[in-house]
Amino acid sequence: MEVKNKILDKSFLKKILSSKGAYLLLLPGMGFFFTFILFPLIYSFRMSFYKWNIVDIGASNFVGFSNYVRVINDPIFIRATLNTIVYTLMTVPGQILFALVVAILLNQKIKGRTFFRVAYYIPVITSWVVVTFLFEYFFGSQAGLVNFILRDMLHLVDKKIMWLTDPILVMIPLILLGIWKGIGWSAIILLAALQSIPLDLYEAATIDGAGIWHKITKITLPLIRPTLVFLVVVLVIGGFNVYISGLLMTKGGKPLDLSHFILTLMYKKTFTYLDFGYGSATSYLLAAFIFVVSVIEIKLLRRKVEY
Amino acid sequence: MKRLIIFLIAIMLITGMTLVGIAEEKVTVTYWHTMGDTEEAALNKVIEMFEEQYANIKIKPTRMAYDDFKPALLIGIAGGVVPDTARLDIIWVPELAEIGALVALDEKMEGFDEIIANTYPGPTSTNFWKGHYYGLPQNTCTQILVWNKQMFEEAGLSGPPETIDEFVEDAAMFSNPDEEIYGYAMGGTYFWAPASIFYAMGGEVTDSGITTATGYINGEKSVAAYQALVDMYRDESLSPLLLGGGGIGVFEGLATGKYAMIIEGPWAQPILNSDYPDFEVNFALVPRGPDVTTSSVVGGENVVIFEGSQNKDEAMLWAKFLLSEESQLTMGEAGTMPTLSTVQGNERLPEYYDVFMEQLKTAKARVPHPKWAEMDNAINNAYQYMLRDEKTVQQALDDAAEEINRLIIEG
Amino acid sequence: MLTTKEEKIFRNIAYILLICGVAITLVPFIYMISASFKSQIYTFEYPPRLIPRDPTLVNYIKALGKDLFGINLLNSFFVATVTTVSTVFISSLMAYAFSRMRFPGKEVFFYILLLGMMIPPVMLIIPQFIIVKNLHLLDNLWGLIVVYISVTLSMQTFLLRSFFETIPRELEEAVLVDGGTRWDIFRKIILPLSKPGLAVVAIFTFLYAWDEFPWAHVAIREGSRRTLPVAIALFQSQYLTQWGLLFAATTVASIPAVIVFVIFQRYFIQGVITSGLK
Numbered sequence: 001m002e003v004k005n006k007i008l009d010k011s012f013l014k015k016i017l018s019s020k021g022a023y024l025l026l027l028p029g030m031g032f033f034f035t036f037i038l039f040p041l042i043y044s045f046r047m048s049f050y051k052w053n054i055v056d057i058g059a060s061n062f063v064g065f066s067n068y069v070r071v072i073n074d075p076i077f078i079r080a081t082l083n084t085i086v087y088t089l090m091t092v093p094g095q096i097l098f099a100l101v102v103a104i105l106l107n108q109k110i111k112g113r114t115f116f117r118v119a120y121y122i123p124v125i126t127s128w129v130v131v132t133f134l135f136e137y138f139f140g141s142q143a144g145l146v147n148f149i150l151r152d153m154l155h156l157v158d159k160k161i162m163w164l165t166d167p168i169l170v171m172i173p174l175i176l177l178g179i180w181k182g183i184g185w186s187a188i189i190l191l192a193a194l195q196s197i198p199l200d201l202y203e204a205a206t207i208d209g210a211g212i213w214h215k216i217t218k219i220t221l222p223l224i225r226p227t228l229v230f231l232v233v234v235l236v237i238g239g240f241n242v243y244i245s246g247l248l249m250t251k252g253g254k255p256l257d258l259s260h261f262i263l264t265l266m267y268k269k270t271f272t273y274l275d276f277g278y279g280s281a282t283s284y285l286l287a288a289f290i291f292v293v294s295v296i297e298i299k300l301l302r303r304k305v306e307y
Numbered sequence: 308m309k310r311l312i313i314f315l316i317a318i319m320l321i322t323g324m325t326l327v328g329i330a331e332e333k334v335t336v337t338y339w340h341t342m343g344d345t346e347e348a349a350l351n352k353v354i355e356m357f358e359e360q361y362a363n364i365k366i367k368p369t370r371m372a373y374d375d376f377k378p379a380l381l382i383g384i385a386g387g388v389v390p391d392t393a394r395l396d397i398i399w400v401p402e403l404a405e406i407g408a409l410v411a412l413d414e415k416m417e418g419f420d421e422i423i424a425n426t427y428p429g430p431t432s433t434n435f436w437k438g439h440y441y442g443l444p445q446n447t448c449t450q451i452l453v454w455n456k457q458m459f460e461e462a463g464l465s466g467p468p469e470t471i472d473e474f475v476e477d478a479a480m481f482s483n484p485d486e487e488i489y490g491y492a493m494g495g496t497y498f499w500a501p502a503s504i505f506y507a508m509g510g511e512v513t514d515s516g517i518t519t520a521t522g523y524i525n526g527e528k529s530v531a532a533y534q535a536l537v538d539m540y541r542d543e544s545l546s547p548l549l550l551g552g553g554g555i556g557v558f559e560g561l562a563t564g565k566y567a568m569i570i571e572g573p574w575a576q577p578i579l580n581s582d583y584p585d586f587e588v589n590f591a592l593v594p595r596g597p598d599v600t601t602s603s604v605v606g607g608e609n610v611v612i613f614e615g616s617q618n619k620d621e622a623m624l625w626a627k628f629l630l631s632e633e634s635q636l637t638m639g640e641a642g643t644m645p646t647l648s649t650v651q652g653n654e655r656l657p658e659y660y661d662v663f664m665e666q667l668k669t670a671k672a673r674v675p676h677p678k679w680a681e682m683d684n685a686i687n688n689a690y691q692y693m694l695r696d697e698k699t700v701q702q703a704l705d706d707a708a709e710e711i712n713r714l715i716i717e718g
Numbered sequence: 719m720l721t722t723k724e725e726k727i728f729r730n731i732a733y734i735l736l737i738c739g740v741a742i743t744l745v746p747f748i749y750m751i752s753a754s755f756k757s758q759i760y761t762f763e764y765p766p767r768l769i770p771r772d773p774t775l776v777n778y779i780k781a782l783g784k785d786l787f788g789i790n791l792l793n794s795f796f797v798a799t800v801t802t803v804s805t806v807f808i809s810s811l812m813a814y815a816f817s818r819m820r821f822p823g824k825e826v827f828f829y830i831l832l833l834g835m836m837i838p839p840v841m842l843i844i845p846q847f848i849i850v851k852n853l854h855l856l857d858n859l860w861g862l863i864v865v866y867i868s869v870t871l872s873m874q875t876f877l878l879r880s881f882f883e884t885i886p887r888e889l890e891e892a893v894l895v896d897g898g899t900r901w902d903i904f905r906k907i908i909l910p911l912s913k914p915g916l917a918v919v920a921i922f923t924f925l926y927a928w929d930e931f932p933w934a935h936v937a938i939r940e941g942s943r944r945t946l947p948v949a950i951a952l953f954q955s956q957y958l959t960q961w962g963l964l965f966a967a968t969t970v971a972s973i974p975a976v977i978v979f980v981i982f983q984r985y986f987i988q989g990v991i992t993s994g995l996k
Contacts, residue, residue: 021900022821029812029871030827036868037834040845044837054385054844055407055614102739105732107986117983118976119740122747125925125975127947130968133961134746141552165550180743188921189877191986192914196884212728226880234873237835251495254551255691257684263838270840271378272680274402283841290836295829339939343955369939372948373956379936386847388856574957582758 048280067281076253077282080260086171087261088239091178095235096228098179099186104216106187107194117191124184128244131181136249139163139173167258170250177245182238186231193227194220229301233294240290243267262286334621335365339380339393341373345577349641353634357625364621384408384615391616392625394445394608397433402677403611404441405718410612411439416623422630426646429605433672442609443630446643448572449603449663449670450503452591453579458567467568467591471508474568474594475535478544481567487555491539492546492566494557496690498673498683500549501536502604503570506671508532508596512686513711517676520711524686525704528598534700537693550694562586572606576659577642590662603670607644678714685710754778754965777966781953787967789942790949795974797859797945798927801866805923806916809871813878814904818890834872843936850937861937862945866927874919881915882908917982924978928971946971 048067050060071077102120106113123131138145140163147160163169201219210218221228243263252268253260260268262282270279342350347370354366369390371379377399383389384406395403403409412434413419422443423431430444454467462481468474478490493500509528513520523529539545546566548554558575560566562583569575570593579588593603610629612622628634635645639656644663650656651664674682689703698706748768755773781787815821816828846865847856855861889911890903898906909916931947938944944952950967954960 022815022819022824025811025815025819026827029808029875032808032864032868033831033834033871035849036846036865037842037872038830039849040842041833041837043845043848044841053406054381101735105736108729108732110729110732110736114980114983116736116740117986118980119744121979121983122972122976123743125929125972125979126747126750127929127968127971130750130964131746134749138746141547141554162547162550162552165547165552180746183743185922188983189918192918193881193884195914195986196881196911198886212724223884226883230877230880234835234876241838243838243840251551254687255496255695256688263840266838267840271381273678274381274406280841283838287833287837291829291833294832294836341956370941370952372935372951372954375932375935375951378932382844382847382936385844386851388847388851572957574955578957 044280045284047276048284050277052276052280054274054276063277067277068285071278071281071285076257076260077262077265079258080253080262080265083171083260084240084242084262087175087178087242088236090175091182091239091242092232092235094175094179095182095186096231098183099190099231102183102187103190103194104220106191117188120184120187122184123181124188126181128181129248132177132245132248135173135177135245136164141165164249165255167250167255170259174242174245174249177249178239178242182235186235189227189231190224193224197223225301229298232301233297236293236297237290240286333363333365334618335367336392336618336621336625337390338366338368338625339371339376339390340368341371341376341394345641346638346643349638349643353629353637356633356637357628360628361621361624364624366625384613387615389613389615391618391622392610392612394610395442397430397444397605397607397609397675398673398679400434400442400609400611401436401675401679404436404439405677408614409441410614410616410619411441412443412612412623412626413440415619416627418627422627425649426630427648427667429667429670429672430607430609430646433605433607433675434609434611435675436677442611443626444646445608445610445629446638447605447607447646447667448574448644449605449666450499450570450572450593451603451662451666452568452593453561453571453575454568454589454591455561455564455566456587456589458564462567467589468594469592471504471535471594471596475539475544478539478568479542482542482544484543487565489546489560489566490544491568492557492560493549493570495551496549496687496694498686499604499606501533501690502673503593503602504536505529505532506604507593507602508535509598509601512674512682513676513715517674517715519715520708523708524711525701525708530700530704532596533690533693533704536690537700540694550691558582573642573644573660573663576657588659590659592662592666599669601669601671603666605667605670605672607646676715678717681714682711685714750965751969754962754969756962758960758962777960777962778970780963781967781970784949784953786941786944786949790944790946791971791974793859793943794928794946794971797862797866798924798974800863801870801927802920802924804863804867805870805874806919808867809874809919810878810909810912810916812871812875813882814908816875817879817882818903818908819900831872831875834869835876839869840932843933846933847936855937857938857940857943859938859943862927862930862934865933865937866923866930870923870926874923878912878915878919881912885911913985914987917985921979921982925975928975 049062049064050067051063053059106117106120110116139147141147141160144160144163146163147157150156151158151160161169163173197220201223202215205215205219241263242261246259246261246264247267250259250264252264252272257265263286266279266282266286269275269282340350347368350368354368357366358364380389380393380403389408400409404411416422419440423440426444427447430447431440434440434442434444452467458481459466459477462477464477464480468477474491481488481490483489498505508531510532511523511526511529513523536545540547540549546554546560548557548560554560555563555565557566557569557571558578559582561569562579575590576588579586595602610626612619612626616622629638630647632647632650635647635650636653636655639645639650639653639660642657644660645651645656652661673679676682685707689698689707692698692703692706693700752768752770754777755775756770757772757774757776812831816824850856850861850865853861853864855864885908889907893903893907929947930945931951934945935948935951938948950964950971953963953967
């Protein structure tokens with residue numbers, strides 16, 4: 001009832017009309033978004049309440065929340081969730097810290113700046129398949145570079161470490177890979193954000209006798225805060241969506257389905273076991289969780305942005 | 308302006324008519340596969356022969372990436388865009404049949420019985436699900452023993468082991484873990500890897516009617532088979548490669564003198580030839596177990612026709628043609644093993660096929676069941692538990708049996 | 719920045735840190751390039767060698783010699799370029815609305831848009847496939863482009879919004895005082911001052927469209943219309959991965975992405991903006 005009154009309220013109508021400029025700007029993007037993202041999203045959301053029959057959709061059985069119940073009660077899903085959370089908690093701060101250092105360094109007037117920028121960007125463009133394989137090779141137990149360095153060169157260990165066959169140890173190469181591949185991505189964004197800081201602020205600070213550290217913490221960081229918010233949100237989402245590296249390095253949760261990430265489990269259930277209900281329920285649990293986390297992050301971190 | 312419109316309409320009519328004309332004249336049958344370059348070249352020859360014989364049909368092959376083939380098919384099925392025909396890994400046929408995506412060929416294909424009368428029973432059986440055949444065996448394969456002759460000679464052995472006991476004994480002789488040298492290596496713990504030894508020693512996953520796994524996967528012979536492998540691993544005569552630690556691959560290890568024996572499929576020959584031209588490839592039958600009725604494992608691919616196809620009649624002709632002697636021989640020359648018993652020993656086929664054909668006579672197919680992928684996972688996990696010493700062989704297989712029974716009931 | 723003694727020291731430390739970082743960053747990449755010049759036998763020898771013995775071009779000859787490699791490369795280039803231009807344009811309009819305008823439903827729209835980043839893309843493939851099929855865009859490069867634009871929109875809008883927000887509002891007021899419109903603000907203030915942000919969007923969108931595999935593998939079946947990542951995946955057979963070949967193809971494939979980066983990173987130049995406080 002209240003809603004109805006609100007719509008009928010003249011001032012509300014006026015507001016909408018006066019904001020038609022904004023809607024016009026949103027129109028093309030929202031057109032794409034509704035057609036190719038939102039509609040598919042609703043479609044596969046429906047899937048999560050059915051025992052889905054992909055050949056004859058009419059023959060699918062409505063099963064209510066039972067797919068969700070199955071997922072939540074599955075110990076493999078719980079383990080996959082824990083792995084994913086650990087991965088995210090390790091890779092997000094890792095990426096941001098290193099990226100911040102790299103971005104600040106790359107922002108100096110130094111010789112060979114383009115070279116350094118390209119060098120840090122290279123891991124971003126190299127395909128996940130290839131770099132995952134190379135990390136696997138480096139961490140291989142029999143012929144790997146890491147064991148070669150640790151055992152044969154530095155003599156730190158006397159037995160070759162089985163990095164990839166232990167469900168806990170395998171997280172180390174996976175996390176290192178995640179950080180290694182992500183630094184350049186975040187650094188580029190931060191580097192771009194640093195450009196928007198007015199130089200006269202630094203000049204004023206220098207005249208006031210401020211040091212480097214002071215400038216970074218009192219000028220740089222506060223001014224790129226919107227970008228940092230963006231990075232935290234996007235990297236957390238990316239962390240929860242970790243997929244290809246896990247799939248390849250753990251061969252889909254090996255050993256013993258203990259090293260799954262949420263998405264490798266989802267993919268295996270959907271496309272290897274044809275359990276579309278389980279797969280979509282997993283995806284929506286994941287999306288709901290990330291959504292809540294992101295909203296909290298944005299609300300908490302954004303507060304100070306408004307000038 | 309008017310003239311332009313008339314001109315455009317005229318053009319549209321003409322092109323429209325020619326398009327209709329072509330559509331009436333030629334039917335296009337799509338065929339998806341996951342072949343490599345050599346096979347694809349042979350396939351193109353087969354297509355040429357087919358199109359010569361059936362002038363009104365055009366075959367349009369599409370090559371897909373193996374790892375993403377099943378998802379691509381499933382998405383196509385869900386979206387109502389399926390190929391007319393495809394060459395599928397034999398283990399996918401029951402699950403696609405179960406969801407109703409495939410045509411039951413024994414019902415719809417003329418002369419089906421005559422065709423399968425000439426094919427090997429092992430590969431043919433992989434098309435069978437719930438009373439019907441959903442495909443034709445297009446090519447087959449099995450695993451056999453590949454051994455490094457130089458290593459055997461240096462160890463003073465006259466030839467490859469013939470029985471499982473000799474196999475275990477020989478493997479132990481080679482092992483020198485400090486130098487990463489092992490008597491035997493397998494590529495993983497998925498069921499396919501130990502399947503040859505498992506079946507050779509009389510192991511079974513379920514009963515033949517697929518109603519229970521109790522007394523089969525955890526039966527005496529299955530337990531003995533896995534026990535033998537676990538013992539070899541403990542003795543360090545089986546390479547730790549199978550745990551998946553990113554070690555030296557089986558082919559590389561065999562060719563470079565790290566592994567004395569591996570058990571692999573016919574692709575071993577071209578792979579070893581191209582990567583290690585100096586290595587002499589030697590095949591032998593999988594060592595015999597105490598009971599010789601079964602040995603090794605059947606692999607390969609089946610050609611199927613999809614329910615969503617608009618050109619089923621033409622698709623049937625193509626599927627049948629793939630089972631003709633000429634196409635089987637042409638593909639056979641490129642390294643895929645024929646399923647027709649009538650071409651066995653044909654001089655056009657490579658010599659190394661003989662030992663595979665011999666092995667195939669007693670090779671056994673994995674459980675043809677829609678839930679096989681999950682059963683495989685259960686056995687895989689059981690194997691990992693044993694190797695890690697977290698469960699005894701019996702315990703691990705008991706648990707696997709329980710899991711497989713659950714999958715059978717779920718259907 | 720004024721050069722003080724402290725900053726000189728800082729710059730030297732920066733050099734040392736950057737060089738150490740580069741060493742770690744580039745090891746896998748260098749290894750890949752080195753292995754692309756090795757024949758299969760030596761790809762993974764132990765102990766590992768960085769300088770290939772008997773270097774060979776055979777992998778490059780094989781990769782570049784594939785019938786459709788050139789066409790696949792052009793397809794990728796077309797798809798990535800069109801996607802990039804469209805996404806930059808569309809997402810900057812949206813980001814402007816979200817960062818500078820007030821309208822009913824702003825928050826709701828924004829969070830709905832964010833949802834697009836949160837659901838795993840794989841889960842959307844089946845319905846996307848059905849839609850694209852009904853639009854008759856299967857087996858068509860435009861079928862890739864429309865999906866790529868939609869997938870990248872959410873994040874790029876979010877990113878650009880964060881850049882637009884860092885631009886001081888005082889600058890806009892000046893335009894309004896001079897009788898300018900919102901469109902003038904967008905064109906004369908926001909866009910020029912956000913060049914670094916727009917460059918980032920261009921770089922990442924191009925890379926996404928250049929690298930994407932799952933959708934391209936499903937939506938395109940005609941060999942001559944396939945994009946590079948799919949073509950490269952098809953080099954491999956089921957039983958053996960020819961790593962040297964894969965590495966060679968990947969090395970070649972990464973060159974355009976590097977070029978795009980080099981072109982756009984030029985916009986990362988400090989000093990365009992003043993705080994307006996003086």
